[in-house]
Amino acid sequence: MIAKPVSTFAQRALAAAAALAILAVAVAGCAKPAQPRTFTVTIAQMAYGPTPPSMRVGDSIKWVNADILQHTATAKDGSFDVDLPPKATATTRIAHAGTVDFYCRYHPGMTGRLSVAG
Amino acid sequence: MILRHMSAAAAALALLALPAAAMAQAAKPNDAQIAHIAYTAGQLDIAAGKQALAKSHNKAVRDFAQEMVRDHTAVNDQALALVKKLGVTPQANPTSTALSGAAAAKLKAYAKLSGAAFDKAYVDNEVAYHKTVNGALESTLIPSAQNGELKALLQTGLKLFTEHQHHAEMLAAGLK
Numbered sequence: 001m002i003a004k005p006v007s008t009f010a011q012r013a014l015a016a017a018a019a020l021a022i023l024a025v026a027v028a029g030c031a032k033p034a035q036p037r038t039f040t041v042t043i044a045q046m047a048y049g050p051t052p053p054s055m056r057v058g059d060s061i062k063w064v065n066a067d068i069l070q071h072t073a074t075a076k077d078g079s080f081d082v083d084l085p086p087k088a089t090a091t092t093r094i095a096h097a098g099t100v101d102f103y104c105r106y107h108p109g110m111t112g113r114l115s116v117a118g
Numbered sequence: 119m120i121l122r123h124m125s126a127a128a129a130a131l132a133l134l135a136l137p138a139a140a141m142a143q144a145a146k147p148n149d150a151q152i153a154h155i156a157y158t159a160g161q162l163d164i165a166a167g168k169q170a171l172a173k174s175h176n177k178a179v180r181d182f183a184q185e186m187v188r189d190h191t192a193v194n195d196q197a198l199a200l201v202k203k204l205g206v207t208p209q210a211n212p213t214s215t216a217l218s219g220a221a222a223a224k225l226k227a228y229a230k231l232s233g234a235a236f237d238k239a240y241v242d243n244e245v246a247y248h249k250t251v252n253g254a255l256e257s258t259l260i261p262s263a264q265n266g267e268l269k270a271l272l273q274t275g276l277k278l279f280t281e282h283q284h285h286a287e288m289l290a291a292g293l294k
């Protein structure tokens with residue numbers, strides 16, 4: 001005997017309601033601005049650690065200088081410039097989308113790049 | 119006349135070659151000697167930087183000297199803490215003695231200079247000095263270091279002093 005799929009009106013209505021609900025959640029998720037996040041970039045042994053791969057405008061970078069030397073994180077476009085004595089931390093909020101190259105004013109061979117989505 | 123110039127040039131070359139030769143001589147120094155050489159090299163550059171801060175009126179030169187004093191002090195503080203932790207007593211050796219002798223002669227010679235002549239002499243010597251020290255770090259001191267922490271500190275030092283050398287080279291090009 002072959003089982004015949006049973007589809008009552010009530011069942012179909014329920015399925016449609018569920019689909020709508022999922023859609024509604026998805027739409028709400030898109031419309032609601034994402035919570036700003038804070039990413040840590042650690043400086044050690046004369047180098048910047050990796051920068052986050054998926055930054056958005058409004059996110060922040062927490063710079064942690066774990067080196068024995070004083071460094072800066074200085075944006076080439078002038079959007080930020082933090083001076084970090086050894087063991088200091090500082091937080092920079094990223095206000096613009098795009099690619100920002102940064103370097104250390106004391107040791108210009110130290111460089112890094114932030115990629116920020118809009 | 120030409121002969122006199124040539125002998126002066128030869129003397130200058132001999133002075134410049136001294137630390138490099140002394141460093142090549144000290145094949146395979148031990149950790150206590152390496153610590154002494156690295157620490158001495160830092161202290162000498164701090165002394166040169168302090169002389170520049172006392173004499174120079176050029177902002178770029180003063181900024182550079184400030185950076186040398188700050189960075190080398192930081193590395194040497196760390197080196198002192200490390201040798202204390204390891205229970206190593208830095209040991210004087212012909213290389214560190216030769217470095218000190220050459221640096222003392224430079225300090226004395228530069229004391230007589232002022233203005234742009236001093237700035238140029240200081241910055242040119244910083245280029246040569248960092249080249250010498252970096253060469254020694256790369257070829258002798260880092261490969262010879264036995265302790266892992268000492269080796270790591272020397273490696274950070276090499277990266278740092280390479281930055282200093284580039285900075286000095288840029289500065290020297292600007293002073294011409």
Ligand SMILES: [Cu+2]
Binds near residue numbers: 070072105
């Ligand atoms: Cu730096």
